[in-house]
Amino acid sequence: MGAHSRRHFTLSALAFLAAIAPAWATDIEVTGLFANKAMVSINGGPPRVMSVGQSSPEGVKLISADSSGAVFEMDGQRKKVGMGQRIATSFASGAKPTVKLVADSNGHFSTVGSINGRPIRFMVDTGATMVSFSTNTARQLGIDLSGASQGAVSTAGGVVRAWKVTLDNVKVGAISLNLVEATVVDNLPDGFALLGNSFLNRLQMSREGNVLTLTQSY
Incomplete structure (x- = not known):
């Protein structure tokens, strides 16, 4: 050298x-839908089941879930996600990309x-x-x-x-x-x-x- x-x-x-x-990040993908439950994969991690009303450590809350999709809430914003779809860390329009x-x-x-x-x-x-x-x-x-x-x-x-x-x-x-x-x-x-x-x-x-x-x- x-x-x-x-x-x-x-x-x-x-x-x-x-x-x-x-570790958990707040990008999530819906991999399964059930009555009042959704199976999600967080940042590519193993799937886990969330029940309506439950919040993840990253601050993502499951509001509702049925065969048509799941509604999540984060930072006061709500978004519906269908089977196989992925959502970004921040739902707010124009928000700076954030990871928890x-x-x-x-x-x-x-x-x-x-x-x-x-x-x-x-x-x-x-x-x-x-x-x-x-x-x-x-x-x-x-x-x-x-x-x-x-x-x-x-x-x-x-x-x-x-x-x-x-x-x-x-x-x-x-x-x-x-x-x-x-x-x-x-x-x-x-x-x-x-x-x-x-x-x-x-x-x-x-x-x-x-x-x-x-x-x-x-």
Whole structure:
């Protein structure tokens, strides 16, 4: 690496990646309809049944359900969704894209999203300078490192190789950002990505209890 300038980035929470619990975002898809009940999949997660009057941790309430569709309420807005249809995080016309995440038992916020259109599981990490993932994950995402700037990062296991890249797109729920800087690191666990500040700093963030709200600020 003598021909390359060495860069050091701080990454945190690496030890928790393998134990990330499923998290909930507020994009939902109706996968089943019954009398006064609806089966929904939240942000691509496993289907679960909601009963009329029940609210999810993300603040989505089921108002009614029958064979013709289900009516959901969020942020004071209501929308009817038919079988197999998907609704965005915010129902309000002109509202900024918003995602609500619920902390797991360890206090971590994780969710599923995409990088350059390919699915990936994220863990929110405000201590990470950039969105970060392993070299094997980069290959799975179709990211070419041949022309990337190479450097190094300091981890609990020592100093390892890293590459700085610019991602075409990073998406979490209804939030979609283009041209997001990222680091690709040799020894990060595969199949996960840290959702660092190169993404988070472009959002508005607020936390109330165990719910983290991300809002696209544009």
